[in-house]
Amino acid sequence: MSVVSYQLEGDIGVIRLNNPPVNALSHALRSGIQDAVTQAQDDASLALVLMCEGRTFIAGADISEFGKPPMLPSLPELLIVLEASKKPIIAAIHGTALGGGLETALACHYRCALPSAQVGLPEVKLGLLPGAGGTQRVPRLTGVKAALDLMTTGAPIAAAQALNIGLIDKVVEGDLLSAALDFANEVIEQGAELKRVRDLEVDKTATSAEYFAELFTDYRKTLSKRFRGQEAPHRIVECIEAALNTPFDEGLKVERRLFVECMQSPQSWALQHMFFAQRMSSKVKGLPKDTQLKDIKRVGIIGGGLMGGGIAMNFVNVGISVTLLEISQEALQRGKDLIAKNYAMTVSKGKLTVELATQRQDMITGTTDYHDLADMDLVIEAVFENLDIKKQVFAKLDNVCKQGAILASNTSYQDVNLIAQSTSRPQDVIGLHFFSPANVMKLLEIVRGDETSNEVVATSMAIAKSIKKVPALSRVCYGFIGNRMLRHYAREAQLCLLEGSTPQDIDAVMQNFGMAMGPLAVGDLAGIDIGYKAREGLTDEQKGDVRTYCIADALYEMGRLGQKTGAGYYQYDPDTRQRSVDPVVLEVIEAQAKKMGVERKVISDKTILERLTFALINEGFKILEEGIAQRPSDIDVVYAFGYGFPAYRGGPMFYADTIGLEKIYHTVCEFADTYGEEFWQPAALLKQLVEEGKTLTQWANS
Ligand code: 3H9
Numbered sequence: 284m285s286v287v288s289y290q291l292e293g294d295i296g297v298i299r300l301n302n303p304p305v306n307a308l309s310h311a312l313r314s315g316i317q318d319a320v321t322q323a324q325d326d327a328s329l330a331l332v333l334m335c336e337g338r339t340f341i342a343g344a345d346i347s348e349f350g351k352p353p354m355l356p357s358l359p360e361l362l363i364v365l366e367a368s369k370k371p372i373i374a375a376i377h378g379t380a381l382g383g384g385l386e387t388a389l390a391c392h393y394r395c396a397l398p399s400a401q402v403g404l405p406e407v408k409l410g411l412l413p414g415a416g417g418t419q420r421v422p423r424l425t426g427v428k429a430a431l432d433l434m435t436t437g438a439p440i441a442a443a444q445a446l447n448i449g450l451i452d453k454v455v456e457g458d459l460l461s462a463a464l465d466f467a468n469e470v471i472e473q474g475a476e477l478k479r480v481r482d483l484e485v486d487k488t489a490t491s492a493e494y495f496a497e498l499f500t501d502y503r504k505t506l507s508k509r510f511r512g513q514e515a516p517h518r519i520v521e522c523i524e525a526a527l528n529t530p531f532d533e534g535l536k537v538e539r540r541l542f543v544e545c546m547q548s549p550q551s552w553a554l555q556h557m558f559f560a561q562r563m564s565s566k567v568k569g570l571p572k573d574t575q576l577k578d579i580k581r582v583g584i585i586g587g588g589l590m591g592g593g594i595a596m597n598f599v600n601v602g603i604s605v606t607l608l609e610i611s612q613e614a615l616q617r618g619k620d621l622i623a624k625n626y627a628m629t630v631s632k633g634k635l636t637v638e639l640a641t642q643r644q645d646m647i648t649g650t651t652d653y654h655d656l657a658d659m660d661l662v663i664e665a666v667f668e669n670l671d672i673k674k675q676v677f678a679k680l681d682n683v684c685k686q687g688a689i690l691a692s693n694t695s696y697q698d699v700n701l702i703a704q705s706t707s708r709p710q711d712v713i714g715l716h717f718f719s720p721a722n723v724m725k726l727l728e729i730v731r732g733d734e735t736s737n738e739v740v741a742t743s744m745a746i747a748k749s750i751k752k753v754p755a756l757s758r759v760c761y762g763f764i765g766n767r768m769l770r771h772y773a774r775e776a777q778l779c780l781l782e783g784s785t786p787q788d789i790d791a792v793m794q795n796f797g798m799a800m801g802p803l804a805v806g807d808l809a810g811i812d813i814g815y816k817a818r819e820g821l822t823d824e825q826k827g828d829v830r831t832y833c834i835a836d837a838l839y840e841m842g843r844l845g846q847k848t849g850a851g852y853y854q855y856d857p858d859t860r861q862r863s864v865d866p867v868v869l870e871v872i873e874a875q876a877k878k879m880g881v882e883r884k885v886i887s888d889k890t891i892l893e894r895l896t897f898a899l900i901n902e903g904f905k906i907l908e909e910g911i912a913q914r915p916s917d918i919d920v921v922y923a924f925g926y927g928f929p930a931y932r933g934g935p936m937f938y939a940d941t942i943g944l945e946k947i948y949h950t951v952c953e954f955a956d957t958y959g960e961e962f963w964q965p966a967a968l969l970k971q972l973v974e975e976g977k978t979l980t981q982w983a984n985s
């Protein structure tokens with residue numbers, strides 16, 4: 284079947300696009316549209332309607348064609364043909380008109396949309412800018428400020444708002460085709476001149492050149508903070524400046540030049556990789572297509588602390604009721620108060636109405652009795668991180684829960700197989716590892732035990748999608764994918780401290796690299812007591828080399844637990860939580876170095892960066908060779924969505940390929956010589972790929 288069809292409906296020619304799943308502008312679609320528009324110029328039609336079959340209007344350029352040899356017509360060329368049509372073209376939008384999809388609609392002469400439709404220019408999320416006239420047409424319709432907001436955030440807006448800012452002409456109810464035909468007939472009856480956006484001027488009324496100069500300067504400053512390290516947002520501003528100050532065709536040239544620059548930038552390659560990695564991570568290798576999904580209508584959560592409460596919010600936010608279990612009425616009340624505080628914060632930010640917040644909290648029922656979990660379809664345990672306690676909880680669940688219920692643990696380290704063995708139904712046990720704050724963080728690490736059934740794994744993937752999380756599947760090992768790698772990253776941060784760096788040196792290097800926060804600032808946020816308490820339950824051998832935690836222990840013993848006590852690796856202003864350097868910390872570090880017989884000396888930024896990132900990467904390779912992660916891109920998803928790794932570097936494993944595996948392997952070998960083999964042993968897979976001259980991407984695709 285052809286992806287484009289053309290048919291006369293009375294006086295109107297209807298161009299229908301059908302390129303599932305999202306009508307991306309593949310080469311076939313572009314040439315089909317061009318042929319239909321060309322054909323319509325000489326037929327009996329008086330106007331044309333452009334619309335899409337399936338779930339959505341065009342969702343953008345076909346990202347899978349990026350980086351391949353160009354095939355004509357390009358999208359900008361096609362849009363010139365569309366806009367030049369002598370007959371008016373009406374775009375009829377449903378679903379999402381995104382990127383090149385919205386740009387196509389903007390090259391039409393009129394736009395109508397269903398109320399449920401959304402429009403947006405998300406190119407910035409791929410490290411790009413709208414490259415088919417969007418940067419020049421949008422400001423001509425909406426003015427400069429709205430155009431800047433739309434393109435630099437990449438966030439879609441609803442049809443009503445699009446109408447409000449002038450991006451579309453009409454919101455229509457009911458059947459989209461009938462409404463679009465009516466609109467086309469109105470246009471014909473009015474006999475108005477064709478409305479080509481290229482002919483409009485950007486609105487400059489009531490504003491001066493100084494106003495715009497200041498607006499662009501302020502905007503650039505904000506972008507530098509908000510999208511630290513990213514190039515595309517700044518190039519978008521440049522394009523919009525061109526739209527304001529130059530004729531349309533000149534502006535298009537600026538847009539093209541900067542679009543090509545973005546396309547050739549490693550940041551865009553990394554973000555394109557993340558786009559597909561995010562979608563790939565929900566696919567489970569070897570899962571039979573006919574795997575049945577379980578119906579999840581009622582969810583039980585054990586533990587109403589920070590984690591349990593956050594997890595509960597995820598479910599009630601999408602209309603799934605929750606029973607929250609705590610050990611006492613007081614603990615339950617504390618949990619509910621915490622949830623109420625979280626919702627109040629969302630309301631105060633204007634992101635939720637008071638009514639909705641109340642409605643959601645009413646969907647949480649508290650209990651102290653395990654029997655109230657008998658009918659739950661899914662129970663998630665979020666109690667203290669201790670294997671014995673978790674095993675006791677699962678034994679109780681095994682006694683009360685109905686057969687077929689999924690029994691999940693939110694453990695971040697413990698052995699899911701051992702937890703499963705404390706029940707008579709290990710096939711129903713799985714790890715669902717949320718990240719704090721659980722109502723905000725996007726990652727859900729799904730930990731498959733040796734006996735977990737396909738049904739339970741597939742349902743867990745579906746649960747992740749329904750609560751809007753990004754899943755990544757892990758096999759069982761200490762810390763799974765994320766925390767296992769993090770131990771090595773944190774180890775190097777501690778060793779750098781001991782050997783010569785300060786917390787601010789290390790944090791600055793990692794923040795400049797693009798991490799959301801440096802490792803020591805994260806330590807203060809999470810609480811220095813967390814690691815200390817986790818170590819208490821370990822043998823000396825499990826704890827590892829004392830040099831990797833002696834500074835943290837010393838701070839703990841001084842009562843410096845991080846932000847919550849106003850001091851940790853830094854000191855914190857009690858009112859603003861602003862952090863500052865505390866000279867005491869350097870004294871603590873120097874004392875520990877002396878105790879350990881370590882002579883402190885300057886460590887370069889380059890070495891800090893390599894020690895921390897290569898520690899992550901080397902462990903990532905071990906995780907792959909052991910089959911803990913399904914594929915390298917899943918590890919990237921874990922780090923980008925759970926640990927603040929800059930998406931514009933593509934996650935640690937994609938980053939490894941951009942640096943070159945040979946360089947990483949040789950540096951790891953050097954580190955083994957310099958810092959000790961107890962910390963650095965190159966992963967066998969890393970060595971193998973270097974010997975074979977392959978990249979990790981080649982290995983993953985082989
Ligand atoms: C652009 O337009 C550049 C222009 O300015 C200039 C050009 C010169 N291409 O997300 P889903 C696939 S840049 C190729 O799970 P949902 C996706 O990989 C583009 N494939 O569905 C997945 O495949 P699979 C600007 C695409 O309902 C399947 O479709 N546009 C594209 O949760 C389903 O996707 C964007 O950035 C694409 N453009 O969400 C929009 N889009 O089944 C990107 C999707 O094999 N897309 N696929 O895993 C989206 O944001 C979401 O897909 C959308 C649907 C909201 C549309």
